[in-house]
Amino acid sequence: MTDQFADLGRILVIIPTYNEMENIRRITARVRAAVPEAEILVADDHSPDGTGRIADELAAADDHIHVMHRLGKEGLAAAYMAGFAWGLDAGFEVLVEMDADGSHQPEQLPAMLDALRNADLVLGSRWVPGGEVVNWPKSREFLSRGGNLYTRLALDVPLQDATGGYRVFRASTLHRLELDNVASQGYCFQVDMARRTVQSGMRVREVPITFVEREYGTSKMSGSIVREALWRVTVWGAQERAEKVRAAVGRRRAARSARRIAAGGR
Ligand SMILES: Nc1nc2c(ncn2[C@@H]2O[C@H](COP(=O)(O)OP(=O)(O)OP(=O)(O)O)[C@@H](O)[C@H]2O)c(=O)[nH]1
Ligand SMILES: [Mg+2]
Numbered sequence: 001m002t003d004q005f006a007d008l009g010r011i012l013v014i015i016p017t018y019n020e021m022e023n024i025r026r027i028t029a030r031v032r033a034a035v036p037e038a039e040i041l042v043a044d045d046h047s048p049d050g051t052g053r054i055a056d057e058l059a060a061a062d063d064h065i066h067v068m069h070r071l072g073k074e075g076l077a078a079a080y081m082a083g084f085a086w087g088l089d090a091g092f093e094v095l096v097e098m099d100a101d102g103s104h105q106p107e108q109l110p111a112m113l114d115a116l117r118n119a120d121l122v123l124g125s126r127w128v129p130g131g132e133v134v135n136w137p138k139s140r141e142f143l144s145r146g147g148n149l150y151t152r153l154a155l156d157v158p159l160q161d162a163t164g165g166y167r168v169f170r171a172s173t174l175h176r177l178e179l180d181n182v183a184s185q186g187y188c189f190q191v192d193m194a195r196r197t198v199q200s201g202m203r204v205r206e207v208p209i210t211f212v213e214r215e216y217g218t219s220k221m222s223g224s225i226v227r228e229a230l231w232r233v234t235v236w237g238a239q240e241r242a243e244k245v246r247a248a249v250g251r252r253r254a255a256r257s258a259r260r261i262a263a264g265g266r
Contacts, residue, residue, distance in 0.1 A: 009093025022216035101214035124166030130208030154237030
């Protein structure tokens, strides 16, 4: 089998899980088929339904599958932070975020990896031309589109889908992002990572994906995750605007004193 992405370096797909018993076999098999050279890290938060045990069985049968057993449910962001640390430490050059529930289709990963050749971060995007959602109630679509519009306006970040969770990072991008102080839990963590990448001048590309609503298991989305996203984005936006005003005032003062010096005064 030829290694289609050898030029990108070693690839790790991180799959956080909490009670994904019905999904874990399916999703790992699909990743293995779609990108055979990629390795997988299942980051399980001690799922009561035994997802971690099933992942152990899969890992025992396949040296491309690894499992991280975490102590308890700490949220998606914490699982990804631990997964990133593990992957960077193990020397992977490409780190992928993917949900376990089938919403992020492994078959679309090759197109995203291809886009990484000209980017530092690739976002799987539902809201660029060619992107779509399947089986989503109108209310969820409204929430996602509205959340992204609000994020664009509040943070001045030119992304159509900054809240999505299907992503491909270069290791070098994660190294530059100072992961230690990434706060927040749900969507907000995704927004924070995307805006930091844009603001540090790195290249972010959005690739259209077909997001498929989960068929098995239950969603961990909650009102508190949405509320957290809303207030954090608002606070970040206000901070950024205040900084821009401070910078503009500073520039004006500097220009004024330069003019005074040029005129011989003080
Ligand atoms: N390790 C870990 N994984 C989690 C946690 N919460 C959610 N996940 C996983 O994160 C992924 C996304 O969670 P979902 O419940 O699908 O959340 P969502 O995709 O935002 O919501 P839906 O669209 O309703 O499915 C899934 O693979 C979950 O198992 C957590 O606290 N710890
Ligand atoms: Mg989901």
